Amino acid sequence: MQTVHTIAELRQAVRAARAAGQTIGFVPTMGNLHDGHISLVERARAAGHFVVASIFVNPLQFDDASDLQRYPRTLAADQQRLSSAQCDLLFAPDVDEMYPQGQQAQSKVHVPVVSEGLCGGSRAGHFDGVATVVSKLFNQVQPDQAFFGQKDWQQVAVIRKLVQDLDMPIDIVAVPTARADDGLALSSRNGYLSDSERQQAPMLYRTLQQTAEQLQQGASLDASVQSASKALNAAGFNVDYVEIRRQQDLQSASENDGEIIILAAAFLGPARLIDNLPLSLNRPFE
Numbered sequence: 384m385q386t387v388h389t390i391a392e393l394r395q396a397v398r399a400a401r402a403a404g405q406t407i408g409f410v411p412t413m414g415n416l417h418d419g420h421i422s423l424v425e426r427a428r429a430a431g432h433f434v435v436a437s438i439f440v441n442p443l444q445f446d447d448a449s450d451l452q453r454y455p456r457t458l459a460a461d462q463q464r465l466s467s468a469q470c471d472l473l474f475a476p477d478v479d480e481m482y483p484q485g486q487q488a489q490s491k492v493h494v495p496v497v498s499e500g501l502c503g504g505s506r507a508g509h510f511d512g513v514a515t516v517v518s519k520l521f522n523q524v525q526p527d528q529a530f531f532g533q534k535d536w537q538q539v540a541v542i543r544k545l546v547q548d549l550d551m552p553i554d555i556v557a558v559p560t561a562r563a564d565d566g567l568a569l570s571s572r573n574g575y576l577s578d579s580e581r582q583q584a585p586m587l588y589r590t591l592q593q594t595a596e597q598l599q600q601g602a603s604l605d606a607s608v609q610s611a612s613k614a615l616n617a618a619g620f621n622v623d624y625v626e627i628r629r630q631q632d633l634q635s636a637s638e639n640d641g642e643i644i645i646l647a648a649a650f651l652g653p654a655r656l657i658d659n660l661p662l663s664l665n666r667p668f669e
């Protein structure tokens with residue numbers, strides 16, 4: 384696997400792959416790679432692409448300076464993992480390469496409506512930062528397909544709207560969440576958890592599963608959300624949100640909606656964990 388750090392080198396490598404008749408599959412990340420990221424690379428490989436991954440801890444999407452500062456940077460280990468997964472090219476730019484005029488002077492991309500509330504509500508400016516960097520990365524890589532994790536469901540919705548609104552000819556593929564054996568969604572931020580917090584963390588997903596079961600048994604959306612929040616707070620989480628939205632457009636769900644999704648974010652000690660569970664109220668819960 385080749386690693387490049389500049390946009391010029393990236394373009395050259397992608398041009399060569401295209402000249403050799405290959406299509407381009409792109410996996411954007413912030414590094415500190417785990418099996419969830421690797422599942423995205425595997426999906427891209429399985430689709431037959433020349434696979435480009437990026438690692439860039441994007442300062443524009445962090446509203447909290449200490450969150451940005453402590454974000455794990457593990458380039459050498461990440462290169463090994465990508466190489467083993469047969470990724471073809473890693474793009475790992477520094478902040479000056481991405482924002483040569485500085486972050487303030489950078490033109491920004493704002494995706495309305497779908498970026499509001501949920502993580503966009505509690506992380507001010509987060510999705511403007513994501514939409515801006517993903518737009519830049521898409522223009523730099525010019526992939527045919529780009530692969531994102533369903534764990535960040537709202538992010539996928541923002542990016543789908545972004546490519547639609549800005550006429551970018553890129554197919555967005557959402558990949559199911561990779562989980563530890565105990566159900567915890569894999570995340571770089573799990574590394575912030577103490578041993579006892581790590582034991583407690585799977586309760587986030589278990590609570591979503593229990594909430595889904597209650598909904599299947601006829602509980603109201605409001606009652607289900609309230610009981611989930613209460614259970615998580617009682618177990619030592621500090622709940623940011625638990626909400627039920629429509630899968631398709633992420634707008635608030637009503638009792639009549641069939642294809643819904645339960646989304647939650649909660650702090651456990653120093654880590655802000657997110658997870659979600661899509662379900663159909665017309666089908667038996669699996």
Ligand SMILES: Nc1ncnc2c1ncn2[C@@H]1O[C@H](COP(=O)(O)OP(=O)(O)OP(=O)(O)O)[C@@H](O)[C@H]1O
Pocket residue numbers: 411412413414418419420422423530531532533534535558559560561562568569570571572573
């Ligand atoms: N458990 C997972 N399963 C599948 N995809 C994932 C998983 N975790 C992250 N991803 C996806 O990998 C891509 C890069 O995400 P990122 O580098 O932010 O990883 P992360 O582990 O989610 O980190 P963080 O803790 O900052 O949220 C995103 O598309 C994200 O949705």
Ligand SMILES: CC(C)(CO)[C@@H](O)C(=O)[O-]
Pocket residue numbers: 411412413439441444513516517535538
């Ligand atoms: C898509 C992304 C790489 C943009 O910085 C980031 O938000 C992430 O890792 O999910």
Ligand code: BAL
Pocket residue numbers: 413444535
């Ligand atoms: N996976 C989302 C990136 C972030 O938390 O900033």
